[in-house]
Amino acid sequence: MSDAPLLAVRGLRKSFGGLQAVRGFDLDVAAGAIVGLIGPNGSGKTTVLNLITGEIAADGGSVRLADQEMAGLPAFRICRSQIARTFQLVRILPGMTTRENVLIGRLFGADPAPLERARRDVDVLLDRVGLADRADQTGAQLTYIDQKRVELARALATRPRLLLLDEWLAGLNPTELQIGIALIRQVRDEGVTIIMIEHVMEAIRALCDHVVVMSAGALIAAGAPDAVLADPEVARVYLGDDDA
């Protein structure tokens, strides 16, 4: 990690009314890394992701992607600046086909393509995530893992340098989980840097080079997955305080 980080978050803050959801959050992500963002429910993980992608505006702090300031930009500009995301609750476009669900990313993302070329590129992408034979089904007809694949493909279609996955592996059965882990690894190997919010520790251990732990809106631990997961403070925020 000697190079400048791809993503540098400094002093990120956000309050909802009296609740400080994120208070002075810092994060560096090296190009090509997979960083795990973990922590108990309500610790501010998804808020951080929403702040980075411009879904909600920060109260303060900076988010720089390769020295370009993202904070304050609208979501569509951040997407075009090569930060893509998936959603905690799958957001599929139920009335559109799988191909159309993904096409949007290629037409409007970081490197917009004309319609014909976008269609060809999307078919290649669908093949890559294992959806080639379901390209013409509507989003509503897809199984849960296929809906997750569509979201991933849509995010990739925007041509991101940084991909944010919000519990993308949640709710998958053991076989699907292995497929999902392999898919994420493949995306990283193709040059996309990844931040993943995840509760599935098996996936964190298998994929992440670096893990950061949030509790009550702040970062409480960071490091290699094994070291962090062995940290007593991390166990305490997850499992509760014995002495309380």
Added chain:
Amino acid sequence: MVENTWFRCSIAAAAVAFLAAVPLMVSAYTVSLLVSMLAYISLATAWAFFSGRTRYISLATAAFVGIGTYTVALLSDHLPLPMVLVIAPVVGFVVALGVGLATLRLSGVYFVIFTFGLAELIKQVVIWFEINQTKTLARYIFVNASGALIYELLLATAVVVLAGVWWLSRTPLGYALRVIGEDEMVARHAGIDTTRVKVLIFAATSAVMSLVGAILSLRYTYVDPNIGFNSLVSFQVLIMALLGGIGRLWGPAMGAIPLVLLFELLSGTFPHYFSIAVGLCFVVIVYYLPGGVMGLMDRWRARLRA
């Protein structure tokens, strides 16, 4: 493929040529009925292109039709008619741009309420202006336009509107509108400048409504704010689009044709219960034809195949 396209284009051209010749063959009453149909085909198609796809239900149709009507009422004494017919959609476009920028960040029900209020707001402003500035509440429109001319102008408008919607639906902009309707958050995070797309298409379709309002006003000799900004028009257009089916090119037109006939019949036979009848139509359509006539035809076709 190319031959097929040429074939279709020739058929469409022949159909338009035939329709253009219709006023020579039928009575003045029929022409006036056809004028209403063509007007509502354009209004419902334009309405559905924005509201049907984005699911931002606009009740401002009456406002923009009224803007067209009043542009003619105010300017037709001073400027040649072609120029007035260019100015009317421009005024509609500019007003819609302002309204869109102010309100299209709102979602769902707030937008509906605002657009409904808009027609009333503009009407009240016009009433205030007329009473306080011009000391009159009504205006005469002295334009020498035959029923046939009005018909041809509205036919041309309908052809351009349908062709425009057909073409735009095949562009990335058309896709973007549908994505906004399906899930605006996904649209934003896929790189779509949702505000710009919404405001632009809202303004463009509103300009069509103002043009239709301007052409229709040539039928009147007399207009006052209650005629010009008749909020029933907003609901009629919405019902027509719903009856036909909002997601398809021909859907709104399929709804406009029978409902113009029905409303014509009702307003002639039961003038005092007309709005009740419109309300009943609305309820029946929403309950029994959620996908409109086009959706019903799709279901029948699927059943025949099965």
